[in-house]
Ligand SMILES: [Zn+2]
């Protein structure tokens with residue numbers, strides 16, 4: 001209900017230390033990504049978790065995956081990998097519902113004109129979603145490599 005975004009006050013965001021300038025940009029990105037992930041995790045919405053995770057992967061480039069997950073675990077206070085796998089496996093195709101969309105030729109009516117069946121959909125008024133090839137799930141090719149085996 002509360003739409004107000006509250007700052008995470010458990011781990012106070014530390015002001016960048018004055019003297020370690022070099023890595024700061026990267027560290028900031030990583031920290032932001034971890035906070036975003038923690039925030040998305042708290043709301044338990046699959047899509048934001050996936051978005052935050054892909055940002056985290058980006059920010060932690062060059063870091064070992066295990067190290068990245070370790071940091072994420074710390075930020076979340078739970079197994080980040082499990083959470084992320086769950087989020088990805090709940091990601092539905094955003095173009096359809098269950099792999100099916102209303103037929104474009106007849107706009108879902110099943111007839112091109114009164115008494116004439118639509119041939120594109122065989123009068124069903126529904127066709128397979130092109131986007132997910134009728135699976136109803138988001139494209140599996142977009143799954144990050146390190147969690148793919150666990151999701152599939
Ligand atoms: Zn049709």
Ligand SMILES: [Zn+2]
Pocket residue numbers: 093094095096097099100129130131132133134135136137
């Ligand atoms: Zn679809």
